[in-house]
Amino acid sequence: MSLTIRDTVPEDLPELLAIYNYEVEHGVSTFDLNKKDMRQWREWYDDHMLGNRFILTAEVDGKAVGYSSLSEYRSKEAYAATTELSVYVDTAYRGRGIAKELIRRTVEKARENGNVHTIVSVITGGNRASIELHKKLGFAHCGTICEVGEKFGRLLDIDNFQLIL
Secondary structure (H helix, E strand, O other): OOEEEEEOOHHHHHHHHHHHHHHHHHOOOOOOOOOOOHHHHHHHHHHOOOOOOEEEEEEEOOEEEEEEEEEEOOOOHHHOOEEEEEEEEOHHHOOOOHHHHHHHHHHHHHHHHOOOOEEEEEEEOOOHHHHHHHHHOOOEEEEEEEEEEEEOOEEEEEEEEEEEO
């Protein structure tokens, strides 16, 4: 497997949208209940080309198989140096270290950016693989919010992790 982690380009958007929409329909990694369309996804992409926000794509043999993003954590100005990390990997490529490399490179790029102080990652409760990965990469658990979301008829917790750069 030849893995490349690189900046996302508009041509990646259809594949990344398919990965995200799969999670909307089948997973609990996102609390979105409705699939996104390409117009919404392009707006999301454009929003991540500003300041300390960005998207990285994981590519295997010329195919986009996952992505990570740093997004605005909250809209109030005092949160400007805090970003929220998201990571999604195509189900066919999970368990190969792709998420680890995406997070590692995201942290590296955030440090290079110079305008990120804290990275927050919100993980759906019970996602042991993601929780353990974040711990291995230096993120600290900073709280659980119980039954904050409902999807597929289940009330879901979120575990908050942070990395201070």
